[in-house]
Amino acid sequence: MKVYALLGVFLFFGCSIASAQDTTATQNSLRSGTITSQFEYIYRVSNNIREHEVVKKSHLEQLKANVLDSIRTRTKEITQLQTQIGSLNDSMTLVKQLLSTEVEQKNQAIASGDNFTFFGITIQKTVYSSLMWILVVVLAGALGFFAMQYFRSFGRIKKAEKDFLEVQEEFEQHRKNTLDRERKLKRELINAQMGKN
Structure with missing residues (x-):
C-alpha cells in the first residue's frame, strides 16, 4: 500500500507540476507574442470534442484583455499620429504661406530693382x-x-x-x-x- 501511496503522491505532484508548467506556458504564451500567435496557442491547447473546440474561459479572457490592450495601444498610436499629421499639416501650411510671402517679396524686390523714380515718374x-x-x-x-x-x-x-x-x-x-x-x-x-x- 505504501507503494500505491507513494505512487499517488508522485502522480499528484507530477500532475501539479505539469499543470503549473501548462499554466505558466499558457500565461507566457498569452502574455507575449502577437495576437495571431496567441490565437494559434489557444487553438493548439484547446480540446476537441466532436468538432467543437473547448477553450478555457481564462484563456479567452486573457486573449480578450490582450486584444483590447492592443486596440487601445493602436488607437493611442493612431491618435498621436493624427495629431502629428495635423501639426505637420499646420507646419506645412505655415511654411507654404511663408514661402509665398517670400516669393512675393522677392518678386517685388526684383520689380523695384528693375524700376526707379526719375523726376517723380x-x-x-x-x-x-x-x-x-x-x-x-x-x-x-x-x-x-x-x-x-x-x-x-x-x-x-x-x-x-x-x-x-x-x-x-x-x-x-x-x-x-x-x-x-x-x-x-x-x-x-x-x-x-x-x-x-
Whole structure:
C-alpha cells in the first residue's frame, strides 16, 4: 500500500507540476507574442470534442484583455499620429504661406530693382537705358553736325581772311599808286604854277 501511496503522491505532484508548467506556458504564451500567435496557442491547447473546440474561459479572457490592450495601444498610436499629421499639416501650411510671402517679396524686390523714380515718374531700367542711349546718340549727332558746321565756317573764315588780305594788299597797292599819282600831280601842279610865275 505504501507503494500505491507513494505512487499517488508522485502522480499528484507530477500532475501539479505539469499543470503549473501548462499554466505558466499558457500565461507566457498569452502574455507575449502577437495576437495571431496567441490565437494559434489557444487553438493548439484547446480540446476537441466532436468538432467543437473547448477553450478555457481564462484563456479567452486573457486573449480578450490582450486584444483590447492592443486596440487601445493602436488607437493611442493612431491618435498621436493624427495629431502629428495635423501639426505637420499646420507646419506645412505655415511654411507654404511663408514661402509665398517670400516669393512675393522677392518678386517685388526684383520689380523695384528693375524700376526707379526719375523726376517723380517710375521708369523701368530698360526704358531709362534706352532713353539715355537715344539721348547720347542725339547729342553725338548734334555734336557732329555742329563740328561739321564749325569746320565749314572755319574754312569760309580762312578763305574770307585770305580774300581780305588780298583785297587789303590790292588796296594798299592801289593807295600807293594813288599817292604816287597824287604826288606826281601835285608836283606837276607845283611845276606848272612855278612855270607860270
